[in-house]
Amino acid sequence: MPTPLAGYTPYKNLPPLAGLCTVEEAARPGLSVEECVRRLKRFHYCFKRLHQILTARITAEPIYELKTGFAHHAYLCAEHVTALRTRIGEMREPPLGLEDVPHPALEAFFDEIQCAPTTEELLCGAYLDAIGSLMIGIEKYMTDTHPLTDAPSRRLLRFALIELDEMNRYGSAAGASLGTAWLPHYRVWSETILHPMLDEAGCLDGHAQASERLTIPRRYSVTPYQYDPVPKRDERFTDPWNQGVNAEAFLYSETYPARAKALMMLYKRLREIDVPEMMASIIAQTPGKPWGYYRDMSRQLWDEARHAMMGEVGFVALGVDWTKAKITFNWSHRLNTECTPMERHGVLYFIEQGLMPRTGKRYEFEVGQASGLPLIATIQDFDWADEVLHSQIGRSWYVPQFGSLREALDYGDAAWSKVLSNWATVKEQGLTQHENWWPAVYQMACAADGTEPDPQVLAFAETYEAKRADLQRIAAE
Incomplete structure (x- = not known):
């Protein structure tokens, strides 16, 4: 039918x-x-x-x-x-x-x-x-x-x-x-x-x-699961406590050419693997928030992991073995073991705000453009866009926990100063010799593109010791 x-x-x-x-x-x-x-x-x-x-x-x-x-x-x-x-x-x-x-x-x-x-x-x-x-x-x-x-x-x-x-x-x-x-x-x-x-x-x-x-x-x-807040790294991270190179001093100096600064920015990007290590601790140790909090924080965490991979790819594209740069975990280790989840979030937000002025992400993007390396410009372009989003995430979920934006910034500043105030313990505990790895990495990049190393760039050696006075001054302010 x-x-x-x-x-x-x-x-x-x-x-x-x-x-x-x-x-x-x-x-x-x-x-x-x-x-x-x-x-x-x-x-x-x-x-x-x-x-x-x-x-x-x-x-x-x-x-x-x-x-x-x-x-x-x-x-x-x-x-x-x-x-x-x-x-x-x-x-x-x-x-x-x-x-x-x-x-x-x-x-x-x-x-x-x-x-x-x-x-x-x-x-x-x-x-x-x-x-x-x-x-x-x-x-x-x-x-x-x-x-x-x-x-x-x-x-x-x-x-x-x-x-x-x-x-x-x-x-x-x-x-x-x-x-x-x-x-x-x-x-x-x-x-x-x-x-x-x-x-x-x-x-x-x-x-x-x-x-x-x-x-x-x-x-x-x-036995119920216990979150482990101590960052771990594999054998390629040979000196994770190393403070031997002050990347920011090199990057913001007018002395050095943009192409060499691009190499240092790749180090800064790869070093961002410590941000997911720290942000995971905030998410894991902050229960009871609205679901939107966890979604947005997970997006930021993923962006930071992506930034590290941008640095990895940039090094490979320039013929550099990224493991020769000493990628540290000082930041995530210190924050995860010495600060509360709220203090960690405060530090994260406080640092993000410092990336917004002209001397922050815009400057890094302009350096990428000036380097003559299109890949570096692309990396910094998207890194900048992501950080603007991250600042907005902080305004949505961190700042409202305080009476004002000023209070939120002051709280993060105080938490960061607490960590900076005893940053010197890394050296005092004998955890590393703070090797200056920069000359070897720079020479590797020069050899890959067939250029002669710039003696002034090669001689850069502003190490942890040179930075120590600045850290102490910042912590005291």
Whole structure:
């Protein structure tokens, strides 16, 4: 017997229904609003936990490439949390209940990943088990929900799948690069703990029958996760306490040519890897804020990681081995171990404001233009744009906690002065010889482009000792 659709022909054979689906597909029923919201809340919870897990591991992860990867993916997760919060709020669901845990087994699943004791297990747990399962759940949702009535959800999930696939492939490649000796141990954990927890949760998306309670014993998360605020670096960072070169003294001197200053700016960009290390501590140790705070702070954290990679690429493009420059972690180490999260945020905002005048980011962009190196100009152009955004983020989330902008700046100034006042302890503790690495890096760049080193540039040697009086003066003011 023919169906009513059998004789339906789109007008002039135009794609029907705005290209979302066929009429036949739209004629079938889909999930209810209630079921859509229930599953979307699961996805929201998963993205939020992934954001927390990846952010919290940035500081103590020693491998530079993984620090930047975690920073990127934590930001992507934050964006998807934001999109899902907006969509759920559109679906007749007050109160939203977005902070509720969907199922105790799902909570335990993410707790286990967060507490993974090794980088390898973290990679596989987060990228393969969690992100892989999230992709399966979203793909099932895309199949089950109605393509026309729930088109807004399908749209945002389509973008989520693109980025989840990229993250999943990154995690697979990163895990494989670290060898295979750890795989048997991981598989036991995954097959006996993680997968059974998801089964008890009714699968990650909650479409299956869930158990009434968690029965799978925890392994790594028996003891709750403790954030590690001490920055770690891999073996390429050979002298992380080094204060042997005063980059700012070189950059702001009228004595030196723009091309050489461009090289020093690349050092400053790569040195910014300490900002994600510090900002991760603010995010991890500041609970209870509106979600917009975490989204914006994650964006800034990712930008700072991107700036470090800009410096890395710039060095490579100029034929310089960036590991010969001594990339320090003094700033993140001192702030994370000596200041409160609020003081760290104050320091961050206070320093950002110093980048806005003409002697700040505009000057660096002009130096990039004057260097004759188009890549450097591009790097500084976007670095400047990002810092303007970061200043706005500070005005949105940091300044309102004070009575005035002046009070907010004074608080940050005082916190920064507290750190500067005993900066000399780095040398006094004998942590480094403060080697002047600049001549070797400069000569490397000259050799790569076939130019003779400028003797005046080569002789630059304003070291930590020369800077010490300035630091003490600033701290006393």
